[in-house]
Amino acid sequence: MAPLPDGFSYAEWNATYNALSFGIAAMGSATIFFWLQLPNVSKSYRTALTITGIVTSIATYHYVRIFNSWSETFKVVSKDGGDYKVQLTGAPFNDGYRYVDWLLTVPLLLIELILVMKLPQQETVSLSWKLGLASALMVALGYPGEIQEDLAVRWFWWCLSMIPFCYVVFTLAVGLAESTSKQPSPAAASLVSAARYLTVLSWCTYPFVYMVKSVGLAGPAATMYEQVGYSIADVMAKAVFGLLIWSIASEKSAVEESGKLLPIAVV
Template sequence: MIPDELTKGQFDTVYNVLSLAIAAQLFTAIFLLAAQPRVLQRYRQALVISAIVCGIAAYHYFRIFDSFKKAFVSDAPGGESVYKQAIGESFNEGYRYVDWLLTVPLLLMELVVVLALARKLQASLLWRLIPASALMIALGYPGEISGDTTTRLIWGTLSTIPFLYILYVLFVELTRSLDRQSPTVRMTVSRMRILLFASWGVYPISYLLPVIGGDGPVAWVSKQGAYSVADILAKCLYGLLIYRIARLKSFSDEKSFAKDEGKEDLVEAKP
């Protein structure tokens, strides 16, 4: 539940972490777009998708930031020790779910695209991962906005089903398709999957805070911070790893490109 009031320290914490998320998402998107010439043409689509993910996140974090500033106000010049909910205003948590509904499927898409798998296998993975990810987000939203513990648990459990299926596809099905990738690419993909698992694991923990008694201003501020940091890891750091994979595969595909980039030492023999 959204608290009725925040201390100045709590207000500043949320204010600053939302500002950090905006900056991280925005400038990662700019970097990924500017880095297009650093990879071969066939891998640029993955970087564009990654930049779109960060751009969508930056936009929604700006909306979250604006909603937060309107929801908690202080009439005292320079701010007082307590920020109260403004009359007629409320913090809109729905912006996060709109963001996730758009970006989570794209996160999975960019991983599949950058690996340049066989067309049939690529289509098979996408047809399973994208609907499952959209369903996971959609099922979690009714519980997020509910103040009833039972309702939250029911929708949270339903949302977990597609989440577990996505993990199965990423850690079992996708692994079978990595045989033709270089050892360095396989290692990077493994790190990306662990990153997704770790960062996505923050969401259900934050989601369940009200259920386990973690309610009130401290829990709410902690949840906003956890969501924001997890989004930075799952989008910005993930996007940079996508960029690394695209670079490695570019060097492996064309030795002349690796030479031009001064990265001959990163060229690996194809398995």
């Protein structure tokens, strides 16, 4: 855990403070919504929706910890009604919570998408293992570079983490295209496509945010952009993605329920 740079402006501190607060609110409210919706989907999709809620509940916990750590790292004061001054307290800012969160939730995000697609069992198990392990490896390889100030070291670990990253993104964008076309209704297929491409889009923000400190930005501004960028990407990849998982489960439940209704015979 490298010490934070001194010299944060109130605007930079406040932007990060509000982004972390937004993360708590988005993840927490999404968790409540997903679990309340469990009785409204068919039994075969409840596992996927349960995992969706687990993902956002884990994220809520970690965002609370990151928020508290950020608040404890600074002292914000106003003297004689003047502008707010931001001072470091000397307490460490523990951003490692993010990587613990990703290590737990990123594989689950992919598994919930596979489950809600309701693929053949063998394909479901195979994809869950492959994508889950690849995504966990991606996070594990990214962390050593994240905590380094040496640009060459950061780029080295970035390149390594991009190998499993590209495999997962390719599988989502191309490998699941045929399975998507086999969904039970055009609406379900459209929602699955949206979930796949939202995952790809939101995930693509992480490598660029990771590179913030590798392209000339430094000091408080780099830290602020990094924290705000990661927070926005997390909300998109978990809370918004979870809403698409719920929409898919609801649509497919409705299709399956309507298929069970037999037409009344006319005598």
